[in-house]
Amino acid sequence: MVIVGGGASGTLAAVHLVRGAQARGTALRVVLVDRDGRHGLGQAYATADPHHLLNACAAKMSGLADDPGHLLRWAYEQGLNLDGPDFLPRRTYGRYLRDLLDGCARKMPYGGSVSKLTATVISLAAEGRSLRLRLSNGDTIDADAAVLATGNRPPAPWPSIEAGPRYVADPWSPGALTEICDGSPVMVVGTGLTMVDLATTATRANKDTVVYAISRHGLLPRPHRCPPSPAVEMFPPGGELRLAGLLRMVHTAIRNNDGDWQGVVDGMRPHVPGLWARLGLDDRRRFLTSMARYWEVHRHRIPPATAARIAHLQATGRLRVLRGSLVSATAGRDEMRVRLDADGVGRELGVGWLVNGTGPAADVTGDPFLGGLVDAGLARPDPLRLGLDAEEYGAILDAAGRSHDRIFTLGPTLRGVRYETTAIPEIRTQAAALAPRLLETLATGGLALESSAAVM
Numbered sequence: 493m494v495i496v497g498g499g500a501s502g503t504l505a506a507v508h509l510v511r512g513a514q515a516r517g518t519a520l521r522v523v524l525v526d527r528d529g530r531h532g533l534g535q536a537y538a539t540a541d542p543h544h545l546l547n548a549c550a551a552k553m554s555g556l557a558d559d560p561g562h563l564l565r566w567a568y569e570q571g572l573n574l575d576g577p578d579f580l581p582r583r584t585y586g587r588y589l590r591d592l593l594d595g596c597a598r599k600m601p602y603g604g605s606v607s608k609l610t611a612t613v614i615s616l617a618a619e620g621r622s623l624r625l626r627l628s629n630g631d632t633i634d635a636d637a638a639v640l641a642t643g644n645r646p647p648a649p650w651p652s653i654e655a656g657p658r659y660v661a662d663p664w665s666p667g668a669l670t671e672i673c674d675g676s677p678v679m680v681v682g683t684g685l686t687m688v689d690l691a692t693t694a695t696r697a698n699k700d701t702v703v704y705a706i707s708r709h710g711l712l713p714r715p716h717r718c719p720p721s722p723a724v725e726m727f728p729p730g731g732e733l734r735l736a737g738l739l740r741m742v743h744t745a746i747r748n749n750d751g752d753w754q755g756v757v758d759g760m761r762p763h764v765p766g767l768w769a770r771l772g773l774d775d776r777r778r779f780l781t782s783m784a785r786y787w788e789v790h791r792h793r794i795p796p797a798t799a800a801r802i803a804h805l806q807a808t809g810r811l812r813v814l815r816g817s818l819v820s821a822t823a824g825r826d827e828m829r830v831r832l833d834a835d836g837v838g839r840e841l842g843v844g845w846l847v848n849g850t851g852p853a854a855d856v857t858g859d860p861f862l863g864g865l866v867d868a869g870l871a872r873p874d875p876l877r878l879g880l881d882a883e884e885y886g887a888i889l890d891a892a893g894r895s896h897d898r899i900f901t902l903g904p905t906l907r908g909v910r911y912e913t914t915a916i917p918e919i920r921t922q923a924a925a926l927a928p929r930l931l932e933t934l935a936t937g938g939l940a941l942e943s944s945a946a947v948m
């Protein structure tokens with residue numbers, strides 16, 4: 493059993509599989525392959541900056557779908573002073589995921605194992621009842637089943653930016669943010685959570701740093717209310733669903749909740765995958781072009797401490813949020829010259845660093861590995877090209893729309909199918925749903941895993 497991608501999705505898939513195997517008393521050999529060696533951490537939890545906090549409180553961040561108190565108990569055992577409403581540093585959460593994975597691996601019954609392998613999977617081919625994965629180092633792995641947990645893609649290349657040593661094309665690649673802390677001005681394209689992280693790190697590292705952030709709307713993520721609002725129970729309508737009707741329902745719920753939108757957004761969240769699947773394609777497109785940005789800033793909120801820091805940076809002129817777009821950028825020796833259209837006025841600026849913080853690229857065909865699966869007809873993008881097309885529980889669909897019984901996916905790759913699919917509560921639920929199906933597949937098809945790869 494191979495899991496491609498060792499971030500939170502791959503890790504939680506492995507953990508739920510191992511727990512399932514333990515419960516059934518069956519042997520299972522899992523290889524968790526990660527390109528960057530960030531097993532348990534992935535993009536979100538590999539940060540070394542202790543000021544990068546989770547954007548959800550600890551009570552909501554257990555890695556186990558059936559054990560909501562697990563993270564809090566882990567924190568207690570570690571001697572951490574943590575309460576349910578607290579926001580943990582993301583690097584500590586990464587440590588938690590690693591511990592969870594290692595703890596499960598130690599309890600594998602009947603000679604089963606969990607191995608962590610650092611390598612890039614470059615292709616996957618179905619050969620009879622077996623899958624053959626090729627790695628960038630020339631090794632191959634034959635497996636009964638595979639889980640594609642490749643996570644978020646790097647941001648799409650920005651047209652009209654001339655690449656140079658002072659252009660950071662992917663802020664989440666390992667070590668990308670270490671250089672931008674030299675005190676020179678930083679410009680971020682995008683005003684979402686990536687920008688918040690970046691502004692936090694760059695301005696703390698150097699008291700002279702000024703951060704410019706530009707996006708079409710200039711909208712920043714909203715802060716969490718403290719104490720948090722209880723989630724409002726929502727009852728979406730049955731029958732034919734239209735976006736306009738959904739919007740009316742949400743506005744009415746906010747009015748009935750004395751204007752407190754946070755409880756309504758949180759109450760809507762578990763319904764999103766079901767509603768998304770029921771919406772027509774045109775309505776889903778309409779949502780993406782005109783509403784998604786507003787949903788995102790209200791749904792993915794930042795902790796009060798982070799919000800206070802961002803407000804302070806804005807008040808002192810060290811964070812300047814611009815509404816508009818980047819027209820072009822050229823690379824100089826010691827700076828990037830950027831041309832902007834901000835609030836309808838053309839402007840030119842020299843900055844020390846330019847960072848693409850526009851968020852993950854959607855189209856999976858741009859990823860060499862996933863694109864290869866699509867070319868081979870083993871997978872297909874979803875109709876909106878936000879990820880992979882798949883059954884509700886993660887079995888991917890091939891070019892003809894048939895669900896594959898041995899290749900599954902979870903997490904951000906399911907964006908087109910479920911929309912809300914990137915945060916831990918959604919990922920752990922998907923991992924818990926996936927595990928019994930996969931174990932059933934393995935039980936009926938026998939278990940064989942041969943690897944020519946060196947296993948760490």
Ligand SMILES: Cc1cc2nc3c(=O)[nH]c(=O)nc-3n(C[C@H](O)[C@H](O)[C@H](O)COP(=O)(O)OP(=O)(O)OC[C@H]3O[C@@H](n4cnc5c(N)ncnc54)[C@H](O)[C@@H]3O)c2cc1C
Binds near residue numbers: 499501503525530535
């Ligand atoms: C900055 C940030 C903060 C977040 N904060 C929170 C939060 O507070 N609470 C919350 O619930 N959610 C949060 N999230 C969302 C969520 O937890 C992450 O999106 C989640 O960690 C996704 O994990 P993943 O494993 O799917 O993807 P990733 O973390 O991207 O991991 C995928 C891994 O797969 C590897 N990979 C890809 N292709 C291959 C290949 N071909 N071969 C081998 N390896 C490959 C990559 O190298 C990568 O390590 C945050 C996300 C980000 C980006």
